[in-house]
Amino acid sequence: MTTSARNRSPLLRLLFAAEAVRAAIWPQRMRPATGWAFLLPAVLLVAILVAGMAYMVDASFHELDRSTFRLTEEYSLTNYETVLERPFYSTIIIRTVLAAVIVTAITLVLAFPYAYAMVRTKRAATRKLLLIGLFLPFFIGQVVRAYGWLIVLGQEGLLNSTLTWMGLGTVKLIYTYPGVLIGLVQYMLPFAVLMLAPAVTAVPEEVELASDSLGAGWFATLWHVLLPMTKPGLVAAGVVVFTLTITDYAMPEIMGGGTSDFIASAIYDGYFSTDEQGLSSALAVLLVLGATTVVGVVFALVGVGTLGYSARRLR
């Protein structure tokens, strides 16, 4: 091997040199551990998150001492009781969960035809246009998109200027709950379409044609063939949109302007304006538990969908 390598290109010689270094530090007998060595950096990276979570869980069990404004030493469940008792928190929780349900429903209804058209269109240019239409907002980021919505929906914005010009008066959407929902649906659409598209691709077009030729109308085909067959994608998209909405911060803050705070705003405020870190941490822990429970129940009922790095690969 080495003799032939010497006559080869510099690149190949470099590769064989690297191979020799590899053999010195990672000999043959270490082979069984290679997979673990590959995984270790990623595991350590995510460990930062776990450590952070541990701090939050710990803080959630310590009540605020009002005389010193520090967390007390003793462990207690007081913070959790306060979160569940204070009407302020239940209002915010109900508002957030309701928004997540509405946004998930609307987003899925809008995303499915888009994913379908994108996958099934015969024209490459149309497909490209639809893909770019999806990726452009996806790659712009939430803050900048929210800013765009402020310009569209604001008092002097495009919508109201147009309405006034048509003599129809104005609508107030900025700093309202519906305004937040509009911003959220637009934010979630690319996520949902990108999770649905592979599921639509996985349905062979012949199946639809077969359903057609057997006399099913297009709606019957949609209802009895397409939707059941794309269920993994619908589940994955629904779960992702729901959890992203229930935990969102920027959209309610910018579009709601303090009128429609979500759970994340309450958690943030506890840390940075009202000095109730323990209480905030308890709310955060409940949010994680709540979101995980919803995901777990959905997965238990209808399967994991297209989420995860796919179990099929693990032979």
Place this chain on the structure above:
Amino acid sequence: MKAPQAKTVVIWTVVWFNLIFLALPTVIVIVASFTAGNIIQFPPEGLSLRWYASLVETDSYSDAFLRSLYVAAICTLISLPIGTLAAIALARYRLRMATAIQLYLLLPFTIPLIVSGLGMMLVFGQIRILGQLWPVGIATCVINIPFMIWAVASAVNSLDVDLENAAANCGAPPLLTFLTVTMPAVMPGVITGGLLMFILAFNEFIVSLMLVDARIVTLPVLVYNSIRSVITPDLAAIAVVYIVVALATIWVLDRLVGLEIFLKSK
């Protein structure tokens, strides 16, 4: 066979609505950025490039832009090796507790960003690196690493194991097989993942909000702070910078791997 008319009408009505709905804020921002007036209104008050000029002249904006680039670069450089190796390990090696590890590596997706951000703020504060810029790059890498693993894992999946076995059979040692057979085959996934990591870190807002202070503010946080005070047209010019960066990323992604990769069924 022709599709029924009602179906075509319904689908394309929704698609057009979506396209307009998705593009409206973007298009409006571009229009607004060229206004000559001091406030944003419709129709705009004349055309000018003055807000772009003010963007270049304002140090705080260009500094924040460079900081965001720095954060995105760190995030991408760390995630490329870490995510690629993890994805190959998950897809290629028989590991005990593989399912548990998969779930563990999905934690950045299942823990809400606000909680991840606060948690990392506490950790970074404890080890006294809070207030520096590079930890923000690490943080954006932590929260987005599943995207990287995902992108590479689906590429590994489409690589035939027999190719690697054939290389080994012909006498290629492990590292050579890895570099000349495995890596080229998963490259589309690596590129896709790397670009996703870059653009997501460049746009990252909520976690940065908790990790930066006034000295090291990143561009999204600066925009957010400005929105909360006065909405001036210079923000529209910044937004156009974001649009340009996004378009450039889409172009690179399309040229190198093709956007259609996202339509593939796994």
